[in-house]
Amino acid sequence: MTENKEKISFKPIIGLALVSLLICGLLFPLVVTGIAQVFFPYQGNGEIVQLNGKPVGSNLIAQNFTMPFFFHARNDSASGVDPDITLKDAYSQITQINNATGISSAALTNIAEQNQEGTFWVFGTPYVNVLRVNLVLIKDYPSVYGNFSG
Amino acid sequence: MIDAIQAISVILILGITILIAKLIAPYIARVYNRAPSRLDKIVNPVENFIYKICSIDPSHSMGWKQYFLVGLLLNVAQMVIAFLILIFQGNLPLNPLGFHGLSWDLSLNTVISFGTNTNLQHYNGEATLSIFSQMTAIQFLQWTSAATGICMGIAFIRGFIVGSKNMGNFHVDFVRTITRILLPMCLTASVVFIVMGVPQTLNASTTVTTLQGTTQSILVGPVASLDSIMQLGTNGGGFYGANAAYPFMNPSPYSNVFMIALMLLLPTALIFVFGDLLGKKREARPLLWGAYILFGINLAIAFAPTIPLIAPGIETRIGGFMSSFYTVATTAATTGSVNSALSGMHPLTITSGFLGMFIQSIPGGKGIGMMYMVMYIIITVFIVGLMSGRTPEYLGIKITGRDVKLVMVSFLIHPIIILVPTVIAYASGAASAIGVGGNSVGYTQIFYEFTSAAANNGSDFLGASGNTPFFNIATAIVIFIGRFAPLAILLALSGSMIGRKRGGTSGLKTDSPIFTIVLVASIIILVVLTFFPFLALGPISSFFRGLTNGF
Known part of the structure; x- marks a missing residue:
């Protein structure tokens, strides 16, 4: 070990600031982007869902459903784009969808149940992805949702 | 209240995290001892190249x-670079949404906040920052502040090692932290996040036509690379304003648990590294048990009220229980990312958050939390010494009057830089100017803002509404002092240990369970005596006034 020099030299500081910018601010995010785009393009680009070859939304971002024949997302959550509703919430919307579409309550209940997401162990409460169940409705009932299937 | 299965789950998550921390600690210790490693073949040439182009002499101490x-x-130089990037964002590449440069006071607040591992955010990233800024200003500083915190912690330990002659070489420690610890860990964590659904792209948005025929912009970007360093580096600053409540940052119940484990991992590992580097593994015990007993008390406070499964402010996929758990962890590790809306939270959960940020070492930020815990140990040794009439000793070193003065100053900085600006915010009208009232709810928000700034935590109630010159500048000053003043004092303390006479084992046994209990008690007494009146005006008052409609 060389002697303790208490003098501060600035060249290593400026150099290291720039090198760290290059490695941490550019190289790392670019390498991770490369990995995502090559191996996991679906997740890497935001889980974009398609209907008949056209992008109609993201699995992870709520869309503002207002029409009575769709399940509706929440509008009070922390992120403002919560893509999920609880199974209970889904059940509470069934009467309204039944009135608007004529699809039987039993069939709607079944669709909600079939599409509930696994919660982690015991945490939370069973939930459904709103976009996913609405896409199921469109696919299962083309006569009702003909206008929406593109 | 929580049920038995939830309690077991909490213990399992914490237990597994502590176990992994213990397993990686010897590797971390070897990195700073410059011990040979299998990585040398790949990493040595890179490090030597960096030393060469930066004129760094690795043998210098x-x-x-x-x-x-x-x-x-170095941190200031990095902040200057990031400041320029934010100011001139409009003229820089990778700005697909065409955002303008930030105001000077918001830029200053942001770079000081990120350059110190705080990540208080007075802006919403998705509506303010270009992809280039997210990478080269935000993520850049998240890396460098994390690396700096670890280095300072390691240097602090070195002062206490028997026979050590210096604190090491900052340049070398900094480079090795990045190449040998953060790069492999963040790369792994980023890939896990991507698999779980976190986007990573240089695009800023994808436009889709929704089922109802309207146009929707899906805001994406290099999120996974941020998620990893945000949690591993106990940074906490989000890509989006909603932070870890935003589905792209935290897509599932699984990613939520992963995030909790990641933010506790390095602070806990550094506790074990303390024992490893000292060559006295048992001395890590009071730090570990002290931290996690207090963490347990905080969890008990946060879990005391009835936690709803779902409520306004709670994301469906995460649920109330995991939101409360996350909030305790994020304040205890001074990370500051949030997965739910603080404004909806029960006053007891908020109180628990305050306690985590007051103590700053349960387990605290990586490196820094361990330093604070040693500070509390020295205070405790001193108090016990006074009571028993024996000379206080720690690790066989006599604790002098100067040592006690140093630790007391570093402890007292914290309340001063929280309480004084809180008062100024009200006296100057800055709080009412952004619509925050003087009742217990409003006061809690302002008090929390400065507590979070001082503790380098970063969670807050204000968010983008804090983007006023007063709050930008006031919190920037508090953050800067809160980071660097205690660091300087505690390094001075550790540096003064070098070359001091080590006595026998006549002193107090600091590795015993009884000492840990005394340590926990003295931390509670210190913190309660210092902060209770101020907590009473805020969340405790809200609690007794029955303002508990949240979660």
């Missing part, structure tokens, strides 16, 4: 002053 100053100056 530093005293505490030089070590601290080099770290401080």
Whole structure:
């Protein structure tokens, strides 16, 4: 070990600031982007869902459903784009969808149940992805949702 | 209240995290001892190249002053670079949404906040920052502040090692932290996040036509690379304003648990590294048990009220229980990312959050939390010494009057830089100017803002509404002092241990369970005595007034 020099030299500081910018601010995010785009393009680009070859939304971002024949997302959550509703919430919307579409309550209940997401162990409460169940409705009932299937 | 299965789950998540921390600690210790490693073949040439182009002499060693100053100056240089990037964002590449440069006071607040591992955010990233800024200003500083914190912690330990002659070389520690610890860990964590659904792209948005025929912009970007360093580096600053409540940052119940484990991992590992580097593994026990007993008390406070499964402010996929757990962890590790809306939370959960940020070492930020816990140990040794009439000793070193003065000053900085600006915010009208009232709810928000800034936590109630010159500048000053003043003092303390006479084992046994209990008690007494009146005006008052409609 060389002697303790208490003098501060600035060249290593400026150099290291720039090198760290290059490695941490550019190289790392670019390498991770490369990995995502090559191996996991679906997740890497935001889980974009398609209907008949056209992008109609993201699995992870709520869309503002207002029409009575769709399940509706929440509008009070922390992120403002919560893509999920609880199974209970889904059940509470069934009467309204039944009135608007004529699809039987039993069939709607079944669709909600079939599409509930696994919660982690015991945490939370069973939930459904709103976009996913609405896409199921469109696919299962083309006569009702003909206008929406593109 | 929580049920037995939830309690077991909490213990399992914490237990597994602590176990992994213990397993990686010897590797971390070897990195700073410059011990040979299998990585050498790949990493040595890279490191040597960096040393060469930066004119770094890796054999040079530093005293505490030089070590601290080099770290401080490097951090300031990095903040200046990021400041320029934010100011001139409009003229820089990778700005697909065409955002303008930030105001000087918001830029200043942001770079000081990120350059110190705080990540208080007075902006919403998705509506303010270009992809380039997210990478080269935000993520850049998240890396460098994390690396700096670890280095300072390691240097602090070195002062206490028997026979050590200096604090090491900051340049070398900094480079090795990035190449040998953060790069492999963040790369792994980023890939896990991507698999779980976190986007990573250089695009800023994808436009889709929704089922109902309207146009929707899906805001994406290099999120996974941020998620990893945000949690591993106990940074906490989000890509989006909603932070870890935003589905792209935290897509599932699984990613939520992963995030909790990641933010506790390095602070806990550094506790084990303390014992490993000292060559006295048992001395890590009071730090570990002290931290996690207090963490357990905080969890008990947060879980005391009835936690709803779902409520306004709670994301469906995460649920109330995991939101409360996350909030306790994020304040205890001074990370500051949030997965739910603080404004909806029960006053007891908020109180628990305050306690985590007051103590700053349960387990605290990586490196820094361990330093604070040693500070509490020295205070405790001193108090016990006074009571028993014996000379206080720690690790066989006699604790002098100067040592006690140093630790008391570093402890007292914290309440001063929280309480004084809180008062100024009200006296100057800055709080009412952004619509925050003087009742217990409003006061809690302002008090929380400065507590979070001082503790380098970063969670807050204000968010983008804090983007006023007063709050930008006031919190920037508090953050800067809250980071660097205690660091300097604690490094001075550690540096003064070098070359001191080590006595026998006549002193108090600091590795015993009884000492841990005394330590926990003295931390509670210190913190309660200091902060209770101020908590009473805020969340405790809200609690007794029955303002508990949240979660």
